Amino acid sequence: KTQLTANVNNWGPYYIARAKAVLDGTWSTANTWDGMAEGMVVMAPFTNMPADVAALATKTAESIRSGDLHPFTGPIRNQAGDVVVPAGAVADDGMLAGMKFYVEGVDDKLPE
Numbered sequence: 001k002t003q004l005t006a007n008v009n010n011w012g013p014y015y016i017a018r019a020k021a022v023l024d025g026t027w028s029t030a031n032t033w034d035g036m037a038e039g040m041v042v043m044a045p046f047t048n049m050p051a052d053v054a055a056l057a058t059k060t061a062e063s064i065r066s067g068d069l070h071p072f073t074g075p076i077r078n079q080a081g082d083v084v085v086p087a088g089a090v091a092d093d094g095m096l097a098g099m100k101f102y103v104e105g106v107d108d109k110l111p112e
Contacts, residue, residue, distance in 0.1 A: 002048065003048070004046070004048050004049050004053075004057075005043055005044045005045070005046050005047075005048065005049075005057065006043075006044045007041050007042070007043055007044070008041070008042045008043070008044055009040065009041060010039060010040055010041070010042055011040065013039065013040075014032065014034065014040060031093075033093055035064075036061065036064045036065045037064075037065050037066070037067060043057070043061050046058060070090050072085065072090055072091035072096065073085075073088070073089070073090050074086045074087050074088060074089045074090070074091070075087040076091065076103060076104075077103065077104040078101040078102070078103060078104065079101065079102050079103070079104060079106060081104060084101065
């Protein structure tokens with residue numbers, strides 16, 4: 001049991017852009033769902049794994065950034081093995097924002 005890597009939320013450029021918008025009078029309220037393609041989400045180094053696994057992780061991250069792979073494409077199962085996102089479907093933002101389950105293979109319990 002170990003953590004191989006993690007995602008890093010890089011909010012700096014977003015906050016700078018929003019502050020500039022406030023100062024120049026163009027700010028408006030909006031939801032933000034930027035991800036890897038925009039650089040808001042980046043991966044920590046892939047150093048705690050064998051080289052072949054790191055190469056696969058790098059390739060996968062590149063596929064997500066390019067839009068060739070959506071990380072929340074089904075089938076996705078919860079810990080009980082129930083399908084929560086069918087094969088070929090993509091979890092929408094509402095589901096992701098309200099997700100109150102771990103996926104199959106996660107060895108932990110949700111906090112109460």
